[in-house]
Amino acid sequence: MSVSRRAARTPLRENAVRKRLVPYWLLLPGILWLLVFFAAPLVYQASTSVQTGSLEEGFKVTWHFSTYWDALSAYYPQFLRSVLYAATATVLCLLLGYPLAYLIAFRAGRWRNLLMILVIAPFFTSFLIRTLAWKTILSDGGPVVGALGSLHVLDVTAHLGITEGQRVLATPLAVVCGLTYNFLPFMILPLYTSLERIDGRLHEAAGDLYARPVTTFRKVTFPLSMPGVVAGTLLTFIPAAGDYINAELLGSTDQKMIGNVVQSQFLRVLDYPTAAALSFILMAAILAMVTVYIRTSGTEDLV
């Protein structure tokens, strides 16, 4: 605001016009970059999805919309699995991440910075290396599988269909475990940010009014942390639904998610229209779910 006022005070009109153009000059290179390398490719992708042809003869736009229908009917199991796995991982991230974010925000005291560093530091080790480490941790006959087996946990999970026999690797459990692990920091950081903003005196006030800790949490802390919960679940769910690394490294062919299908259609089968149609369906599905979620959770100012 102050900038425009100062511009108005200068006697030269030419100067005022030049000042008004400043933001546009600042925006130009970056926005151009996003338009050319982010927005335009999406439009291009849309046209690719209605093309037919082959790699040898070239692809032409033939408004062949049935690619969408064919892709959906061929790969709906992978779609459903992606949504299911991503949703499970998101819920697990919330359950695991909330106590840690709460601990750092309210109970850590002088350990706060150290704990923060320990949450962020894994970010700087290649996540592929860390995901491969889960192969070691969950390996057949390894300590985790041994412990779960002797506690008869594996019998229960096998009955539920999330593990197979006496193994965890190459089962849904391993993939969801990897997804939860990989996206947990994306849940913890927004949760922490919104928890940290809460005035500690509100907790004291609730205590003074004879609220039990559980009631304080349910009526004060949790509602006030809703922006963090919404942001965290979105930051976890969206990338998890499109991920194909965990399913590839920790799962088997029975755990393929939609990202794996897009990847193999694009890079191996070289069927670009199908890959384009699949990624558009994924985008549309996520957009629809996110819209409904933001509406129902009541924080529309987020987007």
Added chain:
Amino acid sequence: MALTRWIRRNLVVLAGLGTLAYLLLPNVVVLVFSFNKPNGRFNYAWQRFSTDAWTHPCGVADLCGSLSLSLKIAVWATIGATVLGTMIAFALARYRFRARPAVNSLIFLPMAMPEVVMAASLATLFLNMGVGFGFWTILIAHIMFCLSFVVTAVKARVMSMDPRLEQAAQDLYASPAQTFARVTLPIAAPGIAAGALLSFALSFDDFIITNFNAGSTVTFPMFVWGSAQRGTPVQINVIGTAMFAVAVVCVLVGQLVGARRKRS
């Protein structure tokens, strides 16, 4: 009784530390297995202690080449995204103009889009333009997805800064260039640094977008991905551990510098 009471009172602390252990467990495994001497090609089971991999970190073909390529791309992507992103952030934080809502959504969308979708669509564009995949296509893609994160980090910092500081500088007859260099930039610096650090980490670690836009060029994450099928060399664990150590040291130094500056 006393024990159960203690557990109940510290339930949050215990659960939080449990989550932290879950987060750090793979890092511990990576560290331990960097001292392993595996029998076959796969480094998944403990055999016996050895420091071979630490003394020959580049002992595997193409590993250090891919590492230096990733570093090079990350540095250039960070520079590109930080410059472009900081300019956008200043425009958004300091000026009111008609296109603001549109620009805001264009910045938000890449962060809310699954990476596969962005990766496949950009690759489709390159493919149809007949651009050869390699260093430049990777760099273009990395600047594209890092840009939004820089804008968000810098914008948050500039928004929270008092505009009166700049007015004061102008009242003291500082030229606009002087005001920018001596007042605005130093205050925005932590935001810019955070954005740059984030882009470096994102670019260095990116696999999905790189995989679609690299052609036959192999970055470090792609080397790791390929090695998961062929057999992971122990050296990968060495590099993973070294990266973790460097990151922790950098953050600790940053914290110490910040604490000292606050005191003086």
